[in-house]
Amino acid sequence: xxxSLDKAFGVSAxxxxxxxxxxxxxxxxxxxxxxxxxxxxxxxxxxxxxAAAGDGKGGGLQLQRxxxxxxxxxxxxxxxxxxxxxxxxxFNPALDGNTVETQVEQAKFAENAVNYQASLxxxxxxxxxxxxxxxxx
Amino acid sequence: MSIFKVFDTxxxxxxxxxxxxNMTASNLANAETVAGTPEQAYRARNPVFAAALEQAAAGQPxxxxxxxxxxxxIESQATPQAxxxxxxxxxxxxxxxxxxxxxTVEEMVNMMSASRSYQNNVEVMSTSRDLLLQTLRLGQQ
Numbered sequence: 001x002x003x004s005l006d007k008a009f010g011v012s013a014x015x016x017x018x019x020x021x022x023x024x025x026x027x028x029x030x031x032x033x034x035x036x037x038x039x040x041x042x043x044x045x046x047x048x049x050x051a052a053a054g055d056g057k058g059g060g061l062q063l064q065r066x067x068x069x070x071x072x073x074x075x076x077x078x079x080x081x082x083x084x085x086x087x088x089x090x091f092n093p094a095l096d097g098n099t100v101e102t103q104v105e106q107a108k109f110a111e112n113a114v115n116y117q118a119s120l121x122x123x124x125x126x127x128x129x130x131x132x133x134x135x136x137x
Numbered sequence: 138m139s140i141f142k143v144f145d146t147x148x149x150x151x152x153x154x155x156x157x158x159n160m161t162a163s164n165l166a167n168a169e170t171v172a173g174t175p176e177q178a179y180r181a182r183n184p185v186f187a188a189a190l191e192q193a194a195a196g197q198p199x200x201x202x203x204x205x206x207x208x209x210x211i212e213s214q215a216t217p218q219a220x221x222x223x224x225x226x227x228x229x230x231x232x233x234x235x236x237x238x239x240x241t242v243e244e245m246v247n248m249m250s251a252s253r254s255y256q257n258n259v260e261v262m263s264t265s266r267d268l269l270l271q272t273l274r275l276g277q278q
Contacts, residue, residue, distance in 0.1 A: 016272075023268070024139040024146070027261045028203040031150035033254055034157075035186040035205055102257065113264050120271055127276040 008130060012122040014052040018045060019116040021083060026109045029088075029100050037097035040088040040105065048083040140272075142202050143265040147258040149189060149204030154255040156207065157184050161248045164239045171220065171234040173227040178217035179237035181244070185209050213238050 006013070025041055032038040090099040164181045172178040189206040215238040223232035 020140045020268075023265065024143055024203070027143045027146050027265070030257055030261055031146045031204045032186075032188050033150075033257065034154070034250065035188050038188045102253075106257070109261065109264070113268060116268055117271065120268075120275060124275055131276075 009123060009126055011049070011053050012119050012126065015049055016116065016119040016123060018048050018052060018083065019112060019119055022112050023109075023116060025085065026105055026112060029105045030102070030109065033098070033100045033102050033105070035098060038100060039098075040090070040100045041085045042088055042108065043083040043085050051083075140265050140269050144262060145202035146204040147262045147265070149202060149206065150258045151255055151262075153184065153186055153205040153207060154251045154258070157251045158248065158255070160184060160210070161244050161251065164244050165241065165248075167237050168239040168241050168244070169236070171222075171225065171227060171236050172217075173229055173234065175217050175219075175235045178235040179239070180217075181213035181215075181237070181239045182210050183213070183247075185211055213240075215240075 022043065022045060025043065029040045029042075088099060088104075090101055091104070092101065093099060160182050167179040170179050185208040186205050187208040189202060189204050217235040217238045219233045220236055221232055222228055222234050225234045227234050
């Protein structure tokens with residue numbers, strides 16, 4: 001029996017990576033809360049995780065690109081790890097063109113931090129289980 | 138690891154907000170200063186923020202964190218208030234001195250907004266630090 005560490009850690013490793021990317025995107029929103037014309041961005045965690053886990057069902061339809069100069073479908077910018085970044089629709093748009101709503105971003109940021117810790121705990125438990133199996137305890 | 142970049146992002150925002158707070162302080166300190174001519178009167182100063190674009194500046198040192206950068210400083214174009222004070226040593230031939238065009242209420246609002254944003258970024262930094270430390274302890278009992 002061969003043991004693949006990637007398989008052993010399951011989806012938690014990919015989730016942790018995506019959570020840290022989302023953490024960065026949300027922190028950029030909070031940093032630019034007072035920047036004129038800045039548009040708040042975020043990505044859909046569910047579809048990004050499906051695409052990262054590679055089950056082929058998620059992520060929506062993809063256009064096939066046969067040349068490097070082709071513009072990717074969707075047209076939105078990609079995040080630090082390749083997740084499709086989308087612009088947030090503000091509840092109360094500001095006059096200076098800024099769409100960051102601090103309370104919304106803070107809520108998402110806190111939610112994401114808790115989910116990051118959850119993924120960390122899952123990974124930690126996996127590692128503890130693996131170590132237990134290796135030691136034969 | 139993208140959480141490391143958060144320190145640059147939040148740090149740049151804290152830099153920008155502390156500069157804004159600094160300018161508010163100097164505007165408020167000079168709110169009551171007078172000068173002999175409208176040109177010499179103190180004018181309120183405000184920083185202009187711009188987003189430091191991640192993709193565009195990725196190749197440059199110091200850029201590419203997606204934080205805040207300073208684009209410049211603008212001076213308020215409001216006309217300084219003329220006060221009739223003939224006994225003032227700075228008064229012109231008509232007896233007028235010119236008060237700075239600082240709007241105290243605006244500056245107080247700016248001060249509160251800057252300090253709240255600064256606090257937000259401090260929170261972002263401390264959360265990121267906690268998450269990173271927990272990640273470092275991953276796999277240790």
